[in-house]
Amino acid sequence: MNTDIPAGKKSWFTPFNVVATIIILIGAVITFLRFTKGLGGVTNLSDNNPWGLWIAFDLLCGVALAAGGYCTSAACYVFGLKRYHSAVRPAILTAFLGYSLVVFALSYDVGRPWRLPYPFFVQQGTTSVLFEVGLCVFLYLITLFVEWLPSCLEWLGFRKPRDLIVRATLALTIFGVVLSTMHQSSLGALYLIAPSKLHPLWYSSYLPLFFFISSIAAGLSMVIFEGTLSHYYMHDKMDKTYLSEHDSVVRGFSKGAALVLAGYFLLKVIGIALDDKWDYLLTSYGAWFLLELLGFVALPCFLFAIAVREQKLKLCRWAAVLTVLGIVLNRFNVSWFAFNWQLAPADRYFPSWMEIAISVYVVTIGVLLFRFISTYMPIFYEDPQYREHVPHEGEEEERPEFVEHKLHRHPQTFGH
Amino acid sequence: MENQFYTLHDFLVYTKGAAYLLMAVSVLGLLGFWLYITGRDEDTFIK
Numbered sequence: 001m002n003t004d005i006p007a008g009k010k011s012w013f014t015p016f017n018v019v020a021t022i023i024i025l026i027g028a029v030i031t032f033l034r035f036t037k038g039l040g041g042v043t044n045l046s047d048n049n050p051w052g053l054w055i056a057f058d059l060l061c062g063v064a065l066a067a068g069g070y071c072t073s074a075a076c077y078v079f080g081l082k083r084y085h086s087a088v089r090p091a092i093l094t095a096f097l098g099y100s101l102v103v104f105a106l107s108y109d110v111g112r113p114w115r116l117p118y119p120f121f122v123q124q125g126t127t128s129v130l131f132e133v134g135l136c137v138f139l140y141l142i143t144l145f146v147e148w149l150p151s152c153l154e155w156l157g158f159r160k161p162r163d164l165i166v167r168a169t170l171a172l173t174i175f176g177v178v179l180s181t182m183h184q185s186s187l188g189a190l191y192l193i194a195p196s197k198l199h200p201l202w203y204s205s206y207l208p209l210f211f212f213i214s215s216i217a218a219g220l221s222m223v224i225f226e227g228t229l230s231h232y233y234m235h236d237k238m239d240k241t242y243l244s245e246h247d248s249v250v251r252g253f254s255k256g257a258a259l260v261l262a263g264y265f266l267l268k269v270i271g272i273a274l275d276d277k278w279d280y281l282l283t284s285y286g287a288w289f290l291l292e293l294l295g296f297v298a299l300p301c302f303l304f305a306i307a308v309r310e311q312k313l314k315l316c317r318w319a320a321v322l323t324v325l326g327i328v329l330n331r332f333n334v335s336w337f338a339f340n341w342q343l344a345p346a347d348r349y350f351p352s353w354m355e356i357a358i359s360v361y362v363v364t365i366g367v368l369l370f371r372f373i374s375t376y377m378p379i380f381y382e383d384p385q386y387r388e389h390v391p392h393e394g395e396e397e398e399r400p401e402f403v404e405h406k407l408h409r410h411p412q413t414f415g416h
Numbered sequence: 417m418e419n420q421f422y423t424l425h426d427f428l429v430y431t432k433g434a435a436y437l438l439m440a441v442s443v444l445g446l447l448g449f450w451l452y453i454t455g456r457d458e459d460t461f462i463k
Contacts, residue, residue: 255453262449266442273435305453 027361049349058105060331067219069095070180096144136183185212199338218327224320239381254316258304296326
């Protein structure tokens with residue numbers, strides 16, 4: 001039997017695809033169990049712990065780590081830092097997929113996904129912080145979808161609607177920043193209702209501020225982290241503009257992340273001082289809190305600062321990884337590890353393997369979608385027919401060798 | 417065991433006092449941090 005693969009055709013049978021397929025199949029089975037047997041059939045959630053891993057990871061971490069979208073588009077279009085233009089599309093795509101998967105994962109938690117629009121169109125709970133979070137996420141997801149649409153329309157060849165949306169970029173960016181400011185902080189505000197359940201070191205009346213500021217650091221770090229991974233795995237999909245601007249994006253975002261983390265660290269310390277919670281630092285929870293604050297906020301801040309000053313891009317990337325881990329740890333602490341801290345160990349929550357499997361399943365779907373979209377649509381490159389790149393000072397105006405990658409245009413190209 | 421109680425005066429002097437001192441240190445610290453990380457930036461104004 002001839003098993004040779006024809007030249008130019010890649011085998012589908014790669015380790016990544018095999019593992020992804022297995023995860024998707026397991027996820028599909030657990031999805032069936034979740035929607036037929038209910039939460040009790042697949043999760044360890046209880047009346048004491050009604051919010052578990054799916055809220056801690058899929059929602060809180062998902063929203064924080066998707067903040068790169070509003071950070072990058074605000075830097076480029078609101079603050080006029082056009083040298084970050086090439087990072088906008090990957091960041092918007094990451095944010096759009098991140099928020100889509102947040103809503104997707106939320107339907108596992110709340111059940112009956114067809115009722116998701118009810119809080120907005122049927123029965124509005126306008127006095128609830130959760131209503132504000134839901135409304136902002138709902139509107140921001142639509143905004144991100146519209147912001148992402150131009151790359152899809154370029155792929156399909158629909159020029160007119162694409163041009164129409166591109167003209168509204170600034171308005172969409174401002175709308176997105178306003179919505180992000182509101183719901184990133186409101187996610188922290190959700191926990192203000194539980195001062196007796198959340199450990200005092202994590203509980204603070206400044207929780208909304210902490211969540212918002214840490215989301216900026218998370219967003220900036222995620223752009224660096226995601227860019228590094230994309231550089232490694234999708235290098236052939238990138239054009240010269242993206243490749244030449246990438247180092248500048250890493251340097252600039254590292255500088256921003258260093259300053260934001262410094263501010264976040266100082267605010268956390270001031271929060272402790274204002275509530276006079278110094279004594280708690282000497283407990284075991286205090287050691288855990290200090291690990292989060294020193295190991296995953298102060299240390300990456302310090303590493304970012306050294307890396308920016310010494311122009312060490314590799315160190316910037318490691319600091320970004322540490323920051324992302326730190327934000328994940330913080331969200332886990334607030335919603336899980338330090339939540340219900342006074343309960344007996346037997347009553348504490350630990351997720352079932354099926355909850356973990358669904359979270360892995362959601363992340364895998366995100367990675368597959370990101371790979372598909374960035375392979376076929378102009379995410380890491382500008383389609384020459386729609387080129388808008390503004391050359392920097394000292395940069396050549398025209399670059400005839402601009403297109404070096406393969407354009408995977410949609411087979412059924414419309415327009416033109 | 418002796419009963420300890422805190423007065424408004426204690427709160428204003430110690431708790432708030434410490435927070436205000438930390439705020440002042442933070443502002444100065446952030447300024448120094450900014451100067452540190454931008455110390456080797458190219459000056460874009462003077463050519």
